Amino acid sequence: MTTLAGTRTLLRLGLRRDRVMIPVWILLLLSSVYSTLAGYAGLYKTEAERQKFADGVNDQASTLAFYGRLHDTSVGGLTAWRMGALGAAFVGVFCVLLVIRHTRAEEEDGRLELVGAGVVGRRAPLTSALLLTMVANVALALLVTAVLAKEGAAGAVATGVGWIGAGAFFAAVAAVAAQVSENARVARGIAVCVIGVSYLIRAIGDASSGPGG
16 A cells, blocks of 8 residues: 555545535635735726726835735726735635644544545645635635636736645645644644734835835
């Protein structure tokens, strides 16, 4: 038996178990993107209005710290700016919860031992958890890209790819945390702290660039 034996079976099981949780998370994030897009389209109907808004944003250190610098004044650009870093952080939390739910939490509940008693390789549970997380992450990114595509395909794809990258990174962080910690709560705490520190570092970098930086 190989170390990855049973990965496909565990992946199907994970998809079935999370058939409600994953769609709800995706729907919440997708609706946030859509409502932000619709809101900016209604508030700023001309390029001049959007440019004035962008100038105000880029002159405020607090706003730069929270959302980052605004470079594109199209409606899609405003949406990607508003949801970019913040959305990536939520994607990170989503991926962390999924990975730890199907690794360390499963082991705590004793289900992983029952699974391991069957024809399942040693690395199959972690591998299936990462695959499940990336399937959900890619599905979310594709839907977000589709929502933003009418405002510019390149920017929409960049936003989707950025979220996939964030999800992959924090899923890996969660995988490491699940291996080095003794319980799911500690693993979640470690991974979420990494998300918070990452966001803080980005915020400091954007805020320190100053107006017009």
